[in-house]
Amino acid sequence: MSALTERLANLVGDVLLGTAQVTGVRSLPGGLVLVELTAGAFRKATWTPGWKLRIRARRGTMALRTYTPINADIERGTVELIGFVHAGGPGAQWFQQAAIGDTCEIFGPHRSMDLTSVAGRALFVGDETSLGLACALHRLTGDATYLIEAQDPAGLSEALSEVGIDAPVTVLAKDADHTDLVRRAADRVAGHSYTLVVTGDAATVHTLRRASRNWSPAPERVLGKAYWAAGRTGLD
Structure with missing residues (x-):
C-alpha cells in the first residue's frame, strides 16, 4: 500500500472514527481474549443486544473488524469484546497485542442482529x-x-x-x-x-x-x- 493511500485512510479515519481506551484484558481458554474498552461516547450510545461494534485494527487502512459486545455498561461507558486470536488477520493480531492503556479507533455501535x-x-x-x-x-x-x-x-x-x-x-x-x-x-x-x-x-x-x-x-x-x-x- 502506498504512503499516499495510507495517509488518505488515516485522514478519513480521523473524521469518521471515535477513540476508546483498553481498560481490561483477560486471556481465556480456547485461544480467546476478552477486552474491555472505555469511551465517553459509549455513555451516549444506544445499545441493543446483538448490535455490532467495529474496530480499526491497523492504521493506514480502512479495513474494520466487527465484533458483538458481550456486555455494555452505559454508566461506566464500557463494553466487553471477545476475540479469537487463532483466526489470523489484523483483528486477531489486535486482540493478541491489546494491553491496558492502549487506545483504538472504533465505529459504532450499529445495527446488526437484534x-x-x-x-x-x-x-x-x-x-x-x-x-x-x-x-x-x-x-x-x-x-x-x-x-x-x-x-x-x-x-x-x-x-x-x-x-x-x-x-x-x-x-x-x-x-x-x-x-x-x-x-x-x-x-x-x-x-x-x-x-x-x-x-x-x-x-x-x-x-x-x-x-x-x-x-x-x-x-x-x-x-x-x-x-x-x-x-x-x-x-x-
Whole structure:
C-alpha cells in the first residue's frame, strides 16, 4: 500500500472514527481474549443486544473488524469484546497485542442482529467467532440451547464457563460436512417451537438454513449471519 493511500485512510479515519481506551484484558481458554474498552461516547450510545461494534485494527487502512459486545455498561461507558486470536488477520493480531492503556479507533455501535426479537425457545449455532453473540443472547433469555463448533472443544468449554454461560451447551469439533452438527441440532428442537440463530462460518450458516427446512418442526424464525468464510475476509 502506498504512503499516499495510507495517509488518505488515516485522514478519513480521523473524521469518521471515535477513540476508546483498553481498560481490561483477560486471556481465556480456547485461544480467546476478552477486552474491555472505555469511551465517553459509549455513555451516549444506544445499545441493543446483538448490535455490532467495529474496530480499526491497523492504521493506514480502512479495513474494520466487527465484533458483538458481550456486555455494555452505559454508566461506566464500557463494553466487553471477545476475540479469537487463532483466526489470523489484523483483528486477531489486535486482540493478541491489546494491553491496558492502549487506545483504538472504533465505529459504532450499529445495527446488526437484534436479539430482542427472539421470543420463546431458541437454538443457537455458531463457533468461536460467535461467542460474543452467544453471551449477549444468554443475558436476554434462559430458554436457549447452544451448539458451538471449535478447533479446541475442551478449551472453548472452559471459556464458556468463565464468561458465565451456564445454559445447555454442546461444543463440537469442527466438521467439514456438518453431518454431526445437523443431526444434533435436529435432535434438540424435536417437538418444540423455536427461533434458530446461526452465525459464524458461512458454510455452517448455509447448511443449517437449508437443513432446518426439513426439521420437525421447522423454526418459526431464522436469524442468520456469516462472519467469515474460508479464503475470504471482511464478510461483515
